[in-house]
Amino acid sequence: MFRFKPLCLLFICFLANQPDPLMAESWFNELLVKRAPAYTQEGAEACLACHAGEKMRAVGRSAHGDPDNPLTPFALHECESCHGRGSIHISRAHGGKGYPPLTIFGYTRGAAPRDEQVEACLDCHADESSGIDAVPFEGTLHDKWIINCSSCHRVHAENDPVMTRRNQAEICFACHSSKKEEHPKVGKRVPDFDRMGCAGCHRVHRLPKPEKNVVQGQDATP
Ligand code: HEC
Numbered sequence: 001m002f003r004f005k006p007l008c009l010l011f012i013c014f015l016a017n018q019p020d021p022l023m024a025e026s027w028f029n030e031l032l033v034k035r036a037p038a039y040t041q042e043g044a045e046a047c048l049a050c051h052a053g054e055k056m057r058a059v060g061r062s063a064h065g066d067p068d069n070p071l072t073p074f075a076l077h078e079c080e081s082c083h084g085r086g087s088i089h090i091s092r093a094h095g096g097k098g099y100p101p102l103t104i105f106g107y108t109r110g111a112a113p114r115d116e117q118v119e120a121c122l123d124c125h126a127d128e129s130s131g132i133d134a135v136p137f138e139g140t141l142h143d144k145w146i147i148n149c150s151s152c153h154r155v156h157a158e159n160d161p162v163m164t165r166r167n168q169a170e171i172c173f174a175c176h177s178s179k180k181e182e183h184p185k186v187g188k189r190v191p192d193f194d195r196m197g198c199a200g201c202h203r204v205h206r207l208p209k210p211e212k213n214v215v216q217g218q219d220a221t222p
């Protein structure tokens with residue numbers, strides 16, 4: 001029926017030998033809306049029907065699923081708050097191929113571009129405009145084109161391991177493996193990573209201090 005109507009209209013216009021540009025435009029706009037992904041009505045329930053399993057449910061019990069906080073992904077569009085609008089994905093996903101992908105995090109084939117991954121988190125975490133405490137990232141030591149939030153954070157876990165000192169070393173050593181054997185001595189010894197983790201000394205979300213005595217425009221820092 002959907003297809004028949006516009007075609008029929010076009011046919012009438014064809015007979016009159018005068019396509020109605022307004023009608024054609026509204027017909028095409030309708031098509032575009034149908035093609036564009038939107039947020040699903042069902043939210044996480046729709047996703048969990050196919051993406052079942054403990055890892056998928058764990059995110060709802062993490063800080064991102066805190067029922068008392070109206071600013072969490074789960075209070076908004078649930079899974080789609082991070083992965084993007086899923087209406088077309090859920091309708092065509094039977095079997096797996098040929099549907100617009102959602103935002104895929106990480107480094108696997110088919111993963112979203114790095115900036116898209118980072119933006120998906122910074123939409124909420126970049127500045128206070130979202131109502132959430134800002135977490136500096138842009139301009140930090142790790143704001144390199146290869147590194148994104150999920151390089152360190154595991155959001156599909158009830159407790160993100162990098163937030164606990166005891167578990168940090170393992171995550172940081174994934175890239176800084178050389179420091180396992182030869183971390184510079186602090187005081188007289190190599191730090192006890194199991195006890196101190198890494199973030200106790202390296203505040204990874206802190207912006208580097210501006211260099212002293214650098215002339216910035218007209219202002220010279222004394
Ligand atoms: C009808 C089943 C179905 C539903 C419902 C569904 N998906 Fe999928 N999803 C799939 C299939 C199949 C794949 C492709 C797996 C593959 O090709 O490796 C996939 C892939 C994905 C991926 C990429 C995974 C990766 O690492 O490659 C993400 C992310 C994803 N879905 C999230 C969601 C979200 C969020 C929802 C809810 C809005 C959802 N899906 C609903 C079946 C479904």
Ligand code: HEC
Nearest residue numbers: 044047051056059064073078079082105150153154155156
């Ligand atoms: C806070 C943002 C966020 C929310 C909310 C979220 N995800 Fe994810 N998702 C991620 C990130 C980041 C990854 C990459 C792997 C990781 O960090 O665990 C991921 C990975 C995935 C994958 C890839 C497969 C895998 O095993 O790694 C699928 C599928 C997926 N999420 C589906 C979902 C579904 C379904 C929901 C809702 C129940 C959901 N996600 C909620 C951020 C999110």
Ligand code: HEC
Nearest residue numbers: 063071072073081082120121124132133149150153160163
């Ligand atoms: C819809 C908004 C939203 C999105 C999108 C979002 N977050 Fe959050 N996040 C929150 C809120 C709200 C909290 C609760 C703490 C707060 O209010 O500061 C939180 C907390 C966190 C915490 C602290 C967890 C803890 O255990 O205390 C981490 C880490 C985090 N988010 C990382 C991420 C990452 C990584 C992504 C992207 C994959 C992401 N967030 C996407 C809203 C969001």
Ligand code: HEC
Nearest residue numbers: 118121122125135137142147148149151152162163199204
């Ligand atoms: C190099 C690893 C790394 C990367 C990359 C990273 N984080 Fe973090 N993040 C951490 C660590 C470690 C902590 C815990 C800090 C601590 O223990 O003092 C943290 C803490 C947080 C917190 C909690 C803040 C608080 O004050 O409690 C949020 C929210 C967060 N990160 C979000 C993000 C987002 C969003 C991104 C990407 C834009 C990101 N992180 C990228 C390592 C990282």
Ligand code: HEC
Nearest residue numbers: 141142144147151152168171172174175176198199202204
């Ligand atoms: C995905 C890989 C990756 C992960 C995971 C990672 N880093 Fe990094 N880190 C880098 C890269 C790349 C640089 C930049 C190196 C450079 O520019 O010399 C860097 C730089 C640093 C530096 C500055 C080094 C210097 O030469 O000044 C410190 C300190 C650091 N990281 C600590 C951490 C800590 C702590 C964690 C865990 C919370 C962590 N990193 C996790 C890749 C990573």
Ligand code: HEC
Nearest residue numbers: 169172173176179183184186191193196197198200201202
């Ligand atoms: C007790 C404090 C402390 C702890 C804990 C700590 N570091 Fe460091 N780290 C330092 C100091 C001090 C330096 C030397 C900084 C300098 O010379 O500029 C350093 C230097 C580094 C550098 C740069 C090395 C270089 O060659 O310039 C990296 C990378 C690094 N640490 C990673 C880590 C990782 C990963 C962990 C956790 C497994 C960790 N650190 C735990 C204090 C600490």
